[in-house]
Amino acid sequence: MKALLVILLTSILVDNFVLSKFLGICPFLGVSKNLNTAMGMSVAVIFVMLLSTAITWPIHTFVLVPLGVGFLVTLVFILSIAALVQFVETILKKAMPPLYKALGIYLPLITTNCAVLGVTILNIDQKYDFLQSMFNSLGVGVGFMLALFLFAGVRSRVDKADVPKFLKGLPITLIAASLVSLSFFGFKGMIEKLFG
Amino acid sequence: MHFAFSLAVKAGDILIPVAITGGLALFFGGVLAVVAKFFEIPLSEKQTRVREMLPGANCGACGYTGCDGYAAALANDGVPTGLCPVGGAPLSASLAEFLGVEAQSVEQRVACVMCNGTSEHTRTRYEYQGIPDCVTASMMFAGPWACTYGCLGLGTCVQACPYGALSVVDGVAIVDNAKCTACELCVAACPKKLISMIPMREASYQVKCRNLTSGAETRKICTVGCIGCSRCVKACGDDAIHLDGGPLALIDQDKCTACGKCKAVCPTNSIHSWGTDVGAAPAEAPVAAGVAQ
Structure with missing residues (x-):
């Protein structure tokens, strides 16, 4: 139980995907303009990350490893995630229109997101078992949400600030992103102190 | 023998991954096809x-x-x-x-390029030889023209327009009202934010200038720029013209009754008019030019 908690906290704070591993930067910059889009995107990301892990971990463990073709992870995982998202989208559209509307355009957008592929592959690299993988994916998704929410707040302030003309738009956004990322360095070592 | 053996191993090395990937792809494809069939949502005829x-x-x-x-x-x-x-x-x-609902009235609008600084009215500060694109040119000291607010005339809006309604004539883009569909793609494309949507009326008056520098400054660089003299503001009987945010007159299209008094008093001819019956390019109509001075 403690191990799972450590994995969860580590993936949310210390190894935050966006701010420490720099995965999923595209949606991080693209949809962090306001809290509504940030919410939709992050819920969709958590949803897809959990589902993808639930399908890619068994594929890796029960298909790729026994057949000795572990090197195919990238290819097979991309294939599985893309098919899975398509599958879920079709079903949601019919069965749960409100949820489909809420996730909206974000669901297909995440299909090719590096953060989703990243979490599934890192689960394998870390040699997590199934439960640990699921917790790690949840943590990564929540960490993504946290990063997006924090940054949406930062951006709303930057929008009101008197930014020099040459820094307006993307440059100041990137600078702000790097500062937020830097602040997450503060969590380094926290987990060891708490649980170690 | 040795050669054949190693070949066989290599073939297996390739075939197994291919079979796995292909098999998985086939499996997923099949599942998706079945799901798409079962969960199909028919589009309503409406x-x-x-x-x-x-x-x-x-x-x-x-x-x-x-x-x-x-x-x-x-x-x-x-x-x-x-x-x-x-x-x-x-x-x-x-x-x-x-x-079966009530029709909503649509005010037809057209795009209007708010600059009249053709090469006879203004000049360039340097010779631009880069990519013929307004966004690129505007990065070089805000473009080659003496007026940094004016049309760069390199046709980024022309490329953005899917209807061929824009063209560049002597350094300034003009809109063909007959072809403009008010899709606003050019508004987004213009790096100088010079294109505004204006109501399509029988007669319309526009201050075709967006220069915010002082009147004296504007006079030096362009002969048709708005110098913010506010003569039109005083001439307007409908309280439609104001100098908001700098020495630049702006006409409130909701209040404008197209009486034409502003155009008559404008000393620099920066106010232009056109009528929908003209159809094509904004009418240059130098009729009021004599009255101006």
Whole structure:
């Protein structure tokens, strides 16, 4: 139980995907303009990350490893995630229109997101078992949400600030992103102190 | 023998991954096909018909993702019928008739390039030899023209327009009102934010200048720039012209009655008029020029 908690906290704070591993930067910059889009995107990301892990971990463990073709992870995982998202989208559209509307355009957008592929592959690299993988994916998704929410707040302030003309738009956004990322360095070592 | 053996091993090395990937792809494809069949949502006939009525330009000016998005919203959510600027009033009316709702009046609008600084009125500060694109040129000291607010004349808006309504004549883009569908793609494309949407009326008056520098400064660099003398403000009997945010007159199109007094008093001829009956390019109409001085 403690191990799972450590994995969860580590993936949310210390190894935050966006701010420490720099995965999923595209949606991080693209949809962090306001809290509504940030919410939709992050819920969709958590949803897809959990589902993808639930399908890619068994594929890796029960298909790729026994057949000795572990090197195919990238290819097979991309294939599985893309098919899975398509599958879920079709079903949601019919069965749960409100949820489909809420996730909206974000669901297909995440299909090719590096953060989703990243979490599934890192689960394998870390040699997590199934439960640990699921917790790690949840943590990564929540960490993504946290990063997006924090940054949406930062951006709303930057929008009101008197930014020099040459820094307006993307440059100041990137600078702000790097500062937020830097602040997450503060969590380094926290987990060891708490649980170690 | 040795050669054949190693070949066999290599073939297996390749075949197994290919079989696995191919098998998985086939499996997923099959599942997706079955799911798509079972969970198919038939489009309502209403929506299909509405989609056929829309122009299919997919410009997004209605605020939806394209004509499909607007058709879905029209058929299912009962949004106003007058959002499509391409179809305009006739489309709004026919949509309203088909959907059985009240037609929403559409004020037809056209794009207008708010600059008149052709090469005879202003000059360049340096010779620009870069990529013929306004965005690129505006990065080089705000463009080659003496007026940094004016049209760069390199045709980024021309490329953005899917209807061929824009053209560059002597360094300034002009809009062909007959071809303009008010999709606003040029408004977004212009790096100088010079293109405004104005109502399509029988007669319309515009201050075709966006220069915010002082009058003396403007006079030095352009002979047709607005110098903020506020003569038009005083001449206007409808309180439609104001100098907001700098020495630049702006005409409130909601209040303007197109009386033409402003154009008559403008000392620099920066106020221009056109009529919808002209159809094509904004009428240069130097009629009032003599009255100006």
